[in-house]
Amino acid sequence: MQKKAFNLYSTYLKQSFGGRVHKISIDAGFGCPNRKGGRNAHGCVFCDPGGSGSVGIERSEPIATQIENAKEIMRRKYRAKWFIAYFQPFTNTFAPVPRLRDCYDQALAVEDVVGLAVGTRPDCVPEPVMDLLGEYQQKTDFWLELGLQSIHNRTLDDLQRGHDYACFLDAYQRAKQRNIRICVHVILGLPGESHADIMATAAEMARLNVDGIKIHLLHILEGTALGEFYKQGQIQMLTMDEYVDLAVDFIERLSPHTLIHRLTGDGPRETLLAPLWSLNKWEVLNAIDAEFERRGSQQGEKYES
Secondary structure, eight states: OOOOSSOBHHHHHHHHHSSOEEEEEEOOOOOOGGGTTSSSSOOSTTOOTTOSOOTTOOTTSOHHHHHHHHHHHHHHHHOOOEEEEEEOSSOTTOSOHHHHHHHHHHHHTSTTEEEEEEEEOTTSOOHHHHHHHHHHHHHSEEEEEEEEEOSOHHHHHHTTOSSOHHHHHHHHHHHHHTTOOEEEEEEESOTTOOHHHHHHHHHHHHHHTOSEEEEEEOOEETTSHHHHHHHTTOOOOOOHHHHHHHHHHHHHTSOTTOEEEESOOOOOTTTEEEOGGGGOHHHHHHHHHHHHHHHTOOTTTTOOO
16 A cells, blocks of 8 residues: 555554554533533534534444444444544533543443544533543543634634634643643634635644644535525635645644544535535545645645744
């Protein structure tokens, strides 16, 4: 296999465990503080009614059952040997510490689960929760996934995130004090953001030397506030070529050590409004590879330490 021009998380997993490792998305029933503490109120303008969870999560099943059912699919489809339990939809630190510990422990108790990833918001990790996450950092392959999307407060306000960049920095620094590895989520193509704005976010991720990053393509889903704006003609979407150029520009500015967890976004086919080209995920990924090759470039090419 040809060596990638960027530092893939999947490669790290394979090298760490000696075989294929896949993430299994879990819905533990948490709500979100940005949805008035529940699941049904409006939150971020891009978040769908499922809380940005993966398709096919069996939300009504116990945690162990969700994992066991997904394991069989992953083994048949990808020949996976081991699994990362990923608490994904809604806000997965939004509960008292005893409940969080119970949920995380249930996941880690399932056979062949070798790690844990917890997706949450930077305004929902108080000190007792951060202490708990620090415990898991010490005993398993653990990642804290923090939704940021952009470093620009005007963008965060437009997205109705409910926090500012200072809040993210506070959570990030407190996590780093406990040596917790962090995967930061960002979105490329957000309304109102210029190329310079997006590169400023990349430069800040480089300054922080983040452990990992998920680069999402802005995609518009039915049932979201952003979807209504799109239907009214208020949002201009990126073309695939524009997105590929942005993604490569972004990665060139990251630290060479940052692990790339995700390179695009692929919403559910039945609710995706735009861009429809994002459904061809492998075409997008191949185009990113081709653009790196065309430039003769790689991750960190424009990194300023």
